[in-house]
Amino acid sequence: MTPELGQLALILAMLLALAQGVLPLIGAWRGNRALMAVARPAAAGQAVFVALAFGLLVWAFLTFDFSVQYVADNSNLALPWYYRIAAVWGAHEGSMLLWVMILNVWTVALAAFSRQLPEEFLARVLGVLGIVAVGFLAFIVFTSNPFARLLPMPPDGGDLNPVLQDPGMTFHPPVLYMGYVGFSVAFAFSIAALLGGALEQGWVRWARPWTNAAWGFLTCGIVAGSWWAYAELGWGGWWFWDPVENASFMPWLVGVALIHAQAVTEKRGSLRAWTILLSIFAFSLSLLGTFLVRSGVLTSVHAFASDPRRGLYILAFLAIVIGGSLLLYALRAPKVAGGKAFAPLSRETVIVIANLMFTVAAAMVLLGTLFPLIGDALHLGKISVGPPYFGFLFPLLMLPVVLLLPFGPFLRWGKSEAAPLKSVLLRVTIAAVACAIVAAFFVDGQAKAIAGVAAAVWCGVGTLLYVYKRWREMPRGRRYPAEMAGMLLAHFGVGVFLVGVLLSESLSVTRDVRMAPGDTQTVGAYTFRFDGVHATRGPNWHAEQGTVTVLRDGKTIDVMHPQKRTYPRGQVQTESAIDPGVTRDLYVALGEPMDPNKLEGAWALRLYAKPFVRWIWAGGLFMMLGGFVAGADKRFRARRAAAKVAAEPVLPAKESRA
Amino acid sequence: MSRSLPLIGFLLLVGLFGFGIWWNTRHDPREVPSPLIGKPAPEFSLPLLDDPGKTVSKTSMLGKPYLVNVFASWCIACGEEHPVLMAEGRTLGVPLVGYDYKDAPEDAKAWLARHGNPYDMVIADQPGRTAIDFGVYGAPESFLIDAKGTIRYKHIGPFTPEVIERELKPLIAQLKQEAP
Numbered sequence: 001m002t003p004e005l006g007q008l009a010l011i012l013a014m015l016l017a018l019a020q021g022v023l024p025l026i027g028a029w030r031g032n033r034a035l036m037a038v039a040r041p042a043a044a045g046q047a048v049f050v051a052l053a054f055g056l057l058v059w060a061f062l063t064f065d066f067s068v069q070y071v072a073d074n075s076n077l078a079l080p081w082y083y084r085i086a087a088v089w090g091a092h093e094g095s096m097l098l099w100v101m102i103l104n105v106w107t108v109a110l111a112a113f114s115r116q117l118p119e120e121f122l123a124r125v126l127g128v129l130g131i132v133a134v135g136f137l138a139f140i141v142f143t144s145n146p147f148a149r150l151l152p153m154p155p156d157g158g159d160l161n162p163v164l165q166d167p168g169m170t171f172h173p174p175v176l177y178m179g180y181v182g183f184s185v186a187f188a189f190s191i192a193a194l195l196g197g198a199l200e201q202g203w204v205r206w207a208r209p210w211t212n213a214a215w216g217f218l219t220c221g222i223v224a225g226s227w228w229a230y231a232e233l234g235w236g237g238w239w240f241w242d243p244v245e246n247a248s249f250m251p252w253l254v255g256v257a258l259i260h261a262q263a264v265t266e267k268r269g270s271l272r273a274w275t276i277l278l279s280i281f282a283f284s285l286s287l288l289g290t291f292l293v294r295s296g297v298l299t300s301v302h303a304f305a306s307d308p309r310r311g312l313y314i315l316a317f318l319a320i321v322i323g324g325s326l327l328l329y330a331l332r333a334p335k336v337a338g339g340k341a342f343a344p345l346s347r348e349t350v351i352v353i354a355n356l357m358f359t360v361a362a363a364m365v366l367l368g369t370l371f372p373l374i375g376d377a378l379h380l381g382k383i384s385v386g387p388p389y390f391g392f393l394f395p396l397l398m399l400p401v402v403l404l405l406p407f408g409p410f411l412r413w414g415k416s417e418a419a420p421l422k423s424v425l426l427r428v429t430i431a432a433v434a435c436a437i438v439a440a441f442f443v444d445g446q447a448k449a450i451a452g453v454a455a456a457v458w459c460g461v462g463t464l465l466y467v468y469k470r471w472r473e474m475p476r477g478r479r480y481p482a483e484m485a486g487m488l489l490a491h492f493g494v495g496v497f498l499v500g501v502l503l504s505e506s507l508s509v510t511r512d513v514r515m516a517p518g519d520t521q522t523v524g525a526y527t528f529r530f531d532g533v534h535a536t537r538g539p540n541w542h543a544e545q546g547t548v549t550v551l552r553d554g555k556t557i558d559v560m561h562p563q564k565r566t567y568p569r570g571q572v573q574t575e576s577a578i579d580p581g582v583t584r585d586l587y588v589a590l591g592e593p594m595d596p597n598k599l600e601g602a603w604a605l606r607l608y609a610k611p612f613v614r615w616i617w618a619g620g621l622f623m624m625l626g627g628f629v630a631g632a633d634k635r636f637r638a639r640r641a642a643a644k645v646a647a648e649p650v651l652p653a654k655e656s657r658a
Numbered sequence: 659m660s661r662s663l664p665l666i667g668f669l670l671l672v673g674l675f676g677f678g679i680w681w682n683t684r685h686d687p688r689e690v691p692s693p694l695i696g697k698p699a700p701e702f703s704l705p706l707l708d709d710p711g712k713t714v715s716k717t718s719m720l721g722k723p724y725l726v727n728v729f730a731s732w733c734i735a736c737g738e739e740h741p742v743l744m745a746e747g748r749t750l751g752v753p754l755v756g757y758d759y760k761d762a763p764e765d766a767k768a769w770l771a772r773h774g775n776p777y778d779m780v781i782a783d784q785p786g787r788t789a790i791d792f793g794v795y796g797a798p799e800s801f802l803i804d805a806k807g808t809i810r811y812k813h814i815g816p817f818t819p820e821v822i823e824r825e826l827k828p829l830i831a832q833l834k835q836e837a838p
Contacts, residue, residue, distance in 0.1 A: 277664060284668075291675070311679040319672050326665035333661050370671075373678045592734055 003068050003147040006056035010147075013049035013100075014137035016042045020130030024123035028195070036123035040111045043126055046133060047104035054101050057088050057146055067153035070094060070146045076157040076568060078540035079165075086170035087160040092310075093146035095173060099290070100136045102174070102181045103129065110185055110210070116637075117206060124192035125185075132184055135317045143310050162541070162567040168228035176221025176248060180286040182214020183251060186258065187283035190276040191325055194332045204266040204275060209631040211262060211279075212486070215255040216627030222248050223620035230613075231578060238504075238616055241390040246369040247289030250362045254282040257358040259627075260351045268413055270339030270348060274355070277329060284322040285362065291318055292369070343415035350404045350411055361397045365390065402455055402498070405491055406462020409484075410469075424465060431461040443507060452502020459495035463488055486630025490623045497619025504613040514594060516602040524609045526586060527551040533590070533599055541565040543575070544599055546590045550579060562590040562605075585610045694809045699801070700791035707758055707766055707780040714755075714781050716807055723810075723833040724753040725826075726801045727777070727817075728789065730761045731769035733797040739816030740773050746822050747776035752802075752830055756780035759789055759797050802826065804833050 020042035027035025057070075061084040066072040074087045074094075089098040107129045114122055140146070163169070189207035225248065230238045239245065258278040265275040291314045342348035367374075371385045406428050407421055432454040439453035467488055470479045480488070509523050517532035531547040543565040550558045560577035567573065576589040591604030694700075703715040727743065729736040747754045756777035758766045763782055770780070783789055792801065802811040811829050813821065 273661075280664075311675075315672065315675050315679065318675075322668055323665065323672070326668050330662040330665050370674065373674055373681075376681050377674060377677050596734065596737060 002056050003060060003065065003149065006053045006060075007141075007145060007147040009049040009053040009056070010097075010137060010141055010145075013046045013053065014134060014141055016046040016049065017130050017133040017137055020046060021127055021132075021134050022130070023127075024130070025127035025195075028120040028123040028127070031120075033119065036119055039123050039126035039130070042130065043104070043107045043111050046130075047101075047108045050097070050101050050104050050137075053147075054088070054097055057094060057097065058085055060147075061085065061087055064157070066155070066157050067149055067151065068146075069148045069150040072150050072154055072157040074158065074160050076159055076540065078568065079160060080539045082170060083160055083165050086164065089173050090160045090164050093140065093144045095177075096136060096140050096144055097146055098174060099177055099181060100133060100140065102177045103133055103136065103184060105178075106182055106185055106210075106214075107133070113637075114206070121192055121196060121203065124195050125188045128188035128191045129184060132188075132321065135321065139310075139313055139317065143313055159540070159567055159569050159571075162565065162571045162573040163232065165540075165567075165573075166228060166232050168224055168231065172221060172224040172228055175217055175224055179214050179216075179218025179221050179255075180248070180251060180289065182210065182217055183255065183279075183283040183286050185210040185214065186262075186279040187325070190279035191328065194276060194328050197332070204262050205636060207279070208259075208262050208266060209633070209636040211255070211259055211282075212627045212631030215252070215259055216624045216631065218248065218252050218255060219620055219624040219627060222252060223617050223624065226620070227617050231576065232573075238613065241368070241387050243292055243369050244289075246365050247285075247292050250365050250369075251282050251285040251289065253358045253362040253365070254278055254285055257355045257362075258282050259630075261355055264348055264351050265339070268340045268342070268348065270342065271352070272339065273329075273333040276333060278355075278359075280322070280325045280329060281359075281362075284318075284325070285366075287318055287321065291315065340414060342413070345411070345416045345418060345421075347408065347411040347413050347416065350408050354401050354404060354408075357397050357401050361394060364393050364397065402459060402494070405459050405494060406465070408491075409463075409466040409487065424462065427465060428458050428462045432458040443503075446506045448506035449503050452498055452506065455502065456495040456499040459498065460492060463491045463495065481635070482633035483630045483635065486626040486628070486633070488626070489629060490626025493619045493622025493624075493626060495619070496615050496622055500612050500615030500617070500619055504610050504616065507611045508613070509609045511607045512591075513605055513607060514602055515605050517600070519602075521607060523586075523607050525552055526557075526609060528586075528588065528605075528607050530603070530605065533593070533603060535599075536563070538565070541567050541573075544590065544593075546577075546588070546603065546605070548577065548588050548605070550586055558586070560586070560588050562588045564590045580614060582614065583612060585613045694793055694801075695812060697809060699803050699807050699809050700788070702788045702791065704757075704781040704783055704788060707756075707763060707782040710763070710782070714779065719755075719803070720807050721805055722752070723802065723804045723830065724755055725750060725830075726755045726757050726792075726803060728757040728759050728792075728794055728797045728799040728801075730759045730797045731765040732761065733759075735816050736798045737773070739798045740776070742817050742819055742822070743776040744774050746817075746819065750822075750826070750830060751834065753778040757789075758782045758784075759794065760784065760786040802829060802833070804836065 020039055023035045023042070024039035027033065027038070057068075059065075060068050060071050061075055062081060064071070064075070064077060070091065070093050071087075074091050075084050079087065087094070089095040107126065110129070111122075111126060114125075117125070186207050189203050189210070193203045222245075225245070226238045229240065229245075258275070258281075261271050261275045261278050264271045291311075368385045368389050406424060410416075410421055410424050435457040436450045436454040440450050443449040443453075467480075470484070511521060511523055513521050515521065515530035517530055520527050520529045522528075527550070529549045529551065531549055533544050533546045536543050536545045543563040545561050545563045548560045548562065549556055550560060558579040560579055562577040563575040565573045565575055574589055576587055578588075579586040585608075587608040587610060589606040591606060593599050594602040594604065699716055701716050703713050706712045706714060729739075743754070754777050756770075756775075756779070758780055761782070761784065763784070766780070766782065770777075798816050800813045800817065801809055804810050810833065811826070813825070817826070
């Protein structure tokens with residue numbers, strides 16, 4: 001009975017979303033306050049019913065209700081309870097439900113924390129979010145019902161995709177979705193601004209904390225996904241330019257551009273149309289990501305379901321939402337180039353350059369991701385572009401961004417003096433060159449590693465110089481407002497990230513070896529001794545587990561246990577063993593036995609020493625933290641009166657915050 | 659006009675995606691077409707595994723269709739495929755030629771001795787040069803070659819009874835009708 005209740009809850013939620021999507025927009029258009037007032041209760045009601053449906057699906061998993069097709073497909077009696085909860089979003093139907101629930105979380109948060117917004121504006125924002133929710137709820141109800149029954153009920157279910165049975169995976173999709181879906185708020189704000197016309201100047205300020213928070217979640221989700229790919233897939237890489245990774249990376253890149261463009265628009269009134277366009281792009285790319293994963297248009301390790309009917313539905317939905325927004329943009333985007341003019345040497349200029357680089361990078365990733373499809377369409381045969389394409393173009397596009405990064409905070413809005421910048425240039429150059437020379441002795445003159453040290457010092461020292469400048473010049477308590485602290489954290493994170501990427505890529509040592517028990521292999525300063533393989537088992541898998549002892553200078557520093565797990569349906573999953581460290585990771589993945597009938601014999605093993613690889617994710621976490629801290633600035637929560645004042649021109653020469 | 663550019667770009671994308679959905683309903687996205695299908699098989703001349711003094715060449719095989727199955731003793735998936743070939747190999751009605759790929763002859767012989775030998779003959783390509791001409795991705799992989807020496811069918815990965823029943827057997831029946 002409960003699954004039917006869940007389905008009913010979804011239908012009710014869809015109807016409420018319809019009310020939330022239609023009535024407040026009409027109300028805002030006709031000036032009808034009663035209709036506008038529908039927005040909040042409808043949003044709250046929808047959230048309650050979606051949460052109820054979600055809860056019922058969790059319950060069905062926890063109680064092994066295999067009469068529900070989705071539960072039977074994705075769980076079994078042996079699956080531990082925490083993976084049964086994660087299984088709720090482990091496949092198509094449930095992950096769509098999670099998508100909607102997270103959209104509801106954002107909508108309710110927005111309704112709760114937006115008392116300062118003008119009534120009409122809020123009605124429009126919630127209305128737009130309602131329309132998005134209608135699209136997804138109708139998608140679930142009509143094409144992807146998670147509560148569909150399976151009769152007769154099987155005694156036991158299938159299994160959750162073993163790739164997903166990892167602690168990192170329980171948490172990666174919800175966080176990633178928080179980011180994806182969070183861009184819907186910035187999107188709704190800009191659509192509401194387009195609908196409302198040029199009357200509302202303050203909307204960018206209100207949109208900023210939401211954009212920053214969404215971007216922070218997206219960063220966290222991507223970091224978690226990258227970390228999981230590293231730990232779980234056994235390939236030792238941290239980024240593969242896989243279509244689904246790209247799908248999350250494109251909104252991230254546009255999100256970076258959006259965060260900076262919003263700062264310009266809010267502070268200076270310029271780039272208004274561009275900011276609106278970027279808000280539309282960021283959310284469109286999130287939707288596109290969903291489309292690419294769900295429609296089976298592109299095949300990827302991640303793609304769970306490929307069903308042309310679903311693909312067509314999402315395509316129609318995309319066409320309506322994105323096409324409609326862009327049409328609205330074409331008709332209503334601010335006509336005049338508003339805002340303060342800026343000189344070539346100004347903070348605006350560098351932000352515009354960085355914006356272009358990030359947008360072009362996102363377009364480059366989109367082109368590369370869609371290339372197989374373009375190849376089919378133009379009858380060029382099966383082609384796909386891989387890491388060589390991305391790996392060449394992406395750093396090239398990011399190089400100007402990295403070079404400009406230290407100067408951004410030092411530049412002033414409007415017009416900047418050259419002298420202070422020269423001193424910054426001198427200092428970061430000296431620091432970067434000095435560190436690069438020292439590093440050259442440690443890395444055997446490897447160009448990429450030296451470049452990594454130099455680039456990281458360039459960004460890191462540049463950021464710290466600004467921290468020092470604020471410390472010296474500003475009175476206590478006003479040195480680092482949250483918005484600026486967030487910016488500095490994120491910029492510092494770029495430096496940390498660069499250390500991780502360039503050093504781990506250039507200095508990593510990989511060995512594919514055949515080892516019999518007792519054999520040793522030396523990788524850098526470490527000696528790996530293979531102590532054989534024995535069988536072991538977990539709650540729902542059995543595995544061959546290798547024992548590898550790592551020695552340094554004759555002393556044992558770790559005993560590692562890489563596994564090769566076999567799950568009930570026969571899927572094989574490697575669990576690599578990692579010995580983590582600040583300056584290096586040691587990583588062992590178990591390959592195949594040399595003789596399938598002699599497990600106690602020799603095995604193929606893959607051994608890695610990866611210097612500084614952890615800094616990649618540390619850098620990402622700094623960026624995430626930056627997004628959250630900046631979004632938490634009190635200034636964004638100021639009442640409407642304050643917003644009006646801020647919309648007034650700021651004196652060009654006045655030092656203002658990032 | 660410039661404000662309509664994003665919309666126009668997006669409509670092109672929608673067209674591309676619509677095409678993608680349509681295309682996928684007609685094609686298996688996993689298929690990797692072999693450029694060699696319908697083309698003459700590359701010239702080859704390889705020694706027999708059991709008798710390296712004798713060689714088998716494309717010319718010597720002309721006149722009747724045959725199935726070439728690329729395998730190796732080091733290949734795990736070949737072990738999965740092996741029982742299928744043992745069971746079905748004799749029922750195909752065409753010679754089954756084992757193609758031992760990048761393998762030490764002793765290892766291959768030991769492997770066949772242990773698991774059984776489903777092949778009518780086994781040719782050995784220890785350096786793997788000829789496999790490049792055939793466009794071999796990895797083992798196992800199989801090529802059906804007709805009486806005129808043309809590659810008619812290629813299967814990547816292990817054969818399963820279903821694939822043999824659904825794809826291979828109808829094609830063999832057709833080749834037999836074509837053959838003089």
